[in-house]
Amino acid sequence: MENTANFAHSFQTWLGIGPLWFWAAASALVIIFGIALLFAGFASYLERKISADLQDRIGPNRVGPVGLFQFIADAIKMLAKEDFRPQGADRFLFNLAPILVVTGACMAFAVLPLSQYLIAADINIGIFYVLAITTLITPGILLGAWSSNNKWSLLGGMRAAAQIISYEIPVALSILPVILISGTLQMGDIVHQQGWVWSGAGASQFHFWNAFHNPFTFFAVFLLFTGGLAESNRIPFDLPESESELVSGFATEFSGIRFGMYMIGEFAEAFVMCAIVTTLYLGGWHIPFFNLESLPILLPSFVVALIQFGVFMVKTLALFFVCMWLRWTLPRLRVDQLMAFCWKGLVPLAIFNLFGTALWLWLLKGKSLAQIIFG
Amino acid sequence: MLVVGAFIRPRGKKTKLGQMTYECGEQPVGSAWIKFNVRFYIIAIVFLIFDVEVATVFPTIVTYKDAVANDAAGLAFAKIFLFVALLFVGLLYSWARGDLDWVKGIASTSQKKK
Numbered sequence: 001m002e003n004t005a006n007f008a009h010s011f012q013t014w015l016g017i018g019p020l021w022f023w024a025a026a027s028a029l030v031i032i033f034g035i036a037l038l039f040a041g042f043a044s045y046l047e048r049k050i051s052a053d054l055q056d057r058i059g060p061n062r063v064g065p066v067g068l069f070q071f072i073a074d075a076i077k078m079l080a081k082e083d084f085r086p087q088g089a090d091r092f093l094f095n096l097a098p099i100l101v102v103t104g105a106c107m108a109f110a111v112l113p114l115s116q117y118l119i120a121a122d123i124n125i126g127i128f129y130v131l132a133i134t135t136l137i138t139p140g141i142l143l144g145a146w147s148s149n150n151k152w153s154l155l156g157g158m159r160a161a162a163q164i165i166s167y168e169i170p171v172a173l174s175i176l177p178v179i180l181i182s183g184t185l186q187m188g189d190i191v192h193q194q195g196w197v198w199s200g201a202g203a204s205q206f207h208f209w210n211a212f213h214n215p216f217t218f219f220a221v222f223l224l225f226t227g228g229l230a231e232s233n234r235i236p237f238d239l240p241e242s243e244s245e246l247v248s249g250f251a252t253e254f255s256g257i258r259f260g261m262y263m264i265g266e267f268a269e270a271f272v273m274c275a276i277v278t279t280l281y282l283g284g285w286h287i288p289f290f291n292l293e294s295l296p297i298l299l300p301s302f303v304v305a306l307i308q309f310g311v312f313m314v315k316t317l318a319l320f321f322v323c324m325w326l327r328w329t330l331p332r333l334r335v336d337q338l339m340a341f342c343w344k345g346l347v348p349l350a351i352f353n354l355f356g357t358a359l360w361l362w363l364l365k366g367k368s369l370a371q372i373i374f375g
Numbered sequence: 376m377l378v379v380g381a382f383i384r385p386r387g388k389k390t391k392l393g394q395m396t397y398e399c400g401e402q403p404v405g406s407a408w409i410k411f412n413v414r415f416y417i418i419a420i421v422f423l424i425f426d427v428e429v430a431t432v433f434p435t436i437v438t439y440k441d442a443v444a445n446d447a448a449g450l451a452f453a454k455i456f457l458f459v460a461l462l463f464v465g466l467l468y469s470w471a472r473g474d475l476d477w478v479k480g481i482a483s484t485s486q487k488k489k
Contacts, residue, residue, distance in 0.1 A: 128433065162415050165422040172429040176436050183440025185433075339418070344470065347425075351463055358439065358455060362448040 028110070028121070036106035040268040041071035043320065047267070050324040074260075081256030090147035097144030098258045101265035104136030108272045113187045115285050115308035116293060117301055126187035127179070130276060131172055134231070137269060138164045144262070145250035156250040159335060164231055166342045171227035173350035174220045177357035178210050178280045181217070181368075191284030195291045206291075207368035209283035214369055216356035221281045223350050225319070228273035230342070233266060234323055236330040237338060274319035278312060282319075285312045421469055428462050 045060065045068065052059025060067030111126040113119045123129060138161055145157020182190045195206045207213055211221045230237035251262050278284060285292060285308035292308055333341070364372070435455055442451035 158415055162418050165426075166418060169422065169425045169429070172426070176429070176432070179433070179436045180439045183437060185437060343421070343466070347466065348463070351459060354459065355456065358452050361439065361443050362452050365443065 032110050033106055036109040036268050037264060039109070039271050040105075040264045041075070043267040043271045044074070044263065045071045046317070046320065047324060050321060051328065054324065054328045078257045078260035086148055086150065090149070093143045093147035097140050097147060098254065098261035098265070100140030100143065101137050102261045102268070104134055104140060105265040105268035105272060107133045107136075109268070111187050112272070112275050113191050113279055113284055114312055115305045116188070116192075117305040118309060119188055122186060122188040125185045127175055127185050127190070127276075127280070130272070131168075131175070134269065134272065135168070137265060140265070141250050144254065148250075148254070153250050160233065160250055163233075163237065163338060163342075166339060167227045167230040167237075167346070170223055170342060170346035170350045171231060173347065173354055174224035174227060175276075175280060176354050177217050177220050180354070180357050180361060181207065181210060181213055187279055191279055191286065192293070194283040195286050195293055196289055208288075208370040209281065209286065211281040211283075212369055214357060214360045216353045216360065217281065220350070220353045220357075221277065223346055223353065224281065225273075225277050225322075227342075227346060228277065229323065229326070230338075232269040232273050234270055235327040236333050238332060270323060271316070271320065274316045274323070275312075277319055278315040282315050284315075285309070287311055417469070421466070424462065424465065428459065432458060 048070065049059045049067070051057075060070040063069045063073045108130050110121045111119065111123060111129055113122070141160045141164070142157050145153040145160070178190060179185060182193050184190060190210075193206060194209050196208055210217050212218060251259055254262060292304065292311070432455060435451060435458075439448070439451050439455070442448045
C-alpha cells in the first residue's frame with residue numbers, strides 16, 4: 001500500500017494535476033499489470049524452455065539471447081491475428097470472458113510479497129483477497145465456454161467450472177493452518193514471522209518456515225500445491241482444455257489476442273500459485289540460519305530488497321519447475337478420478353491437517369518444531 | 376491489448392463457412408446451448424456450503440493465536456472443531472449418498488428413487 005501511495009504522490013506533485021485517487025489507481029494498475037504480464041510472459045518462456053530440455057530438444061533460441069524475448073514475439077504475433085468470433089456466439093460475453101481471466105490472475109500480484117520493501121499493496125486481508133480475486137477466473141472460463149456456442153467449449157467449460165470450484169476447497173482449507181499459526185492475513189506479516197532468529201528478546205515470535213512448523217503443515221504444503229495445480233489447470237489436471245479429447249476445451253473458438261489473454265491468465269495464475277506456496281509455507285524471502293531482515297543495518301535497503309527478491313524468485317521458480325516436471329511425467333487424469341480425488345481425498349486430508357495444526361498449537365503452546373529443537 | 380490488436384490485425388473476409396462453429400470439420404448440428412447434466416449442480420451446492428464454511432471460519436482462525444497466548448485455546452479449538460466437523464458429517468452424507476461420484480451407476484440412481 002505504501003509503495004503505490006508514494007508513487008501516486010510523486011506523480012501528482014510532478015504533473016501538478018489530477019486527483020490523488022486517480023494517480024493511485026493508475027500507478028497501481030501499471031505496476032500490477034506490468035509486473036504480472038512480464039512474469040506471465042517469462043513463465044511461458046520458461047515452460048517452453050524447460051519442456052524442451054526435458055524432451056531433449058533445444059526450444060526457443062532465435063529471438064534475443066537464448067530465446068529470452070520469445071514471449072514478446074509471441075504477443076506481437078497474436079496481436080496481428082484475425083479477431084475471430086464464431087457464428088451465433090454471444091458477442092458481449094465472448095468479449096468479456098478473456099478480460100475476466102486476465103484481471104483475476106493479474107490482480108493477485110498486488111499482494112505478493114516479493115520482498116520486505118516490494119509489496120504493491122500489503123493489505124491486512126492479503127491471503128483472503130487472493131482467494132477472492134482468483135475466483136474471477138472461474139466465471140471467465142465458464143462464460144467464454146458458454147458464449148462460444150460450441151460443444152467442445154461447453155464441455156470443457158463445465159469441466160473447468162466443476163474442477164476449479166472443487167479444488168478451491170482443499171486449497172482454502174490448506175491455507176487455514178498457516179493463519180492458525182501466524183494469526184494474521186497480511187502477507188508481509190506471515191513472511192516476517194517465518195524468519196530465523198537464534199535468540200534474544202522476541203525470538204519466540206519467529207518460528208522458521210511454516211512448512212516445518214509441525215508434521216501437519218509439512219503435509220499441507222503438498223495438498224496446497226496439488227490443489228493449486230488443479231486450480232490453474234496444469235497437467236495432470238488440465239481436463240478443461242485437454243487438446244486431444246476436447247480440442248483445447250473452453251478455448252476452442254478463441255484465437256489471436258483473446259486466446260493470448262487466456263494463456264497469459266493461465267501462466268499468471270500458475271505463477272501466483274507457486275508464489276503463494278512460497279509465501280505461506282516456504283518462508284517467502286527468508287533463508288535458513290540467517291535473518292535477511294537484519295541486513296538493512298549494513299546495506300542500503302534496495303540491495304536488501306534485491307537479495308530478498310532473488311531468494312523469493314528462486315523458491316517460486318523451483319516450484320514452477322516442479323510443475324513442468326510433473327507435466328512431462330504424469331498422464332492426464334480421467335474426469336471422475338479427478339473429482340473423486342478432490343472430494344474423497346484432498347478435502348478430508350485438508351480438514352485433518354487443520355485440526356492437527358490446531359491441536360499442536362493448543363498442546364504445545366504455539367511452539368514450532370524448530371523452536372522445540374533449538375530451545 | 377484488445378485495442379492495439381484491433382488496429383493492426385487483418386480484417387479477414389467474413390464468409391459463411393469461415394464463421395462456422397468448429398466441430399472438426401463436420402457441419403454443426405443444433406445449438407450448443409443445451410440443458411446440462413445435474414451432477415454439476417450438486418457439486419456446486421456442496422462447493423457453496425464449504426466455501427461459505429471457510430469464509431465464516433476465518434475470524435476464529437485469525438484469533439486462534441491470541442487464544443493460545445491467553446490459555447483459551449481449548450474453547451477456540453472446540454468452536455472450530457464443532458463447526459467444521461458438523462459440515463464434514465454433511466460431506467460424508469453426500470459421499471454415502473453417491474452425490475460425489477461422477478459416473479452414476481444404475482444402482483445408485485435406483486437407490487435414490489426409493
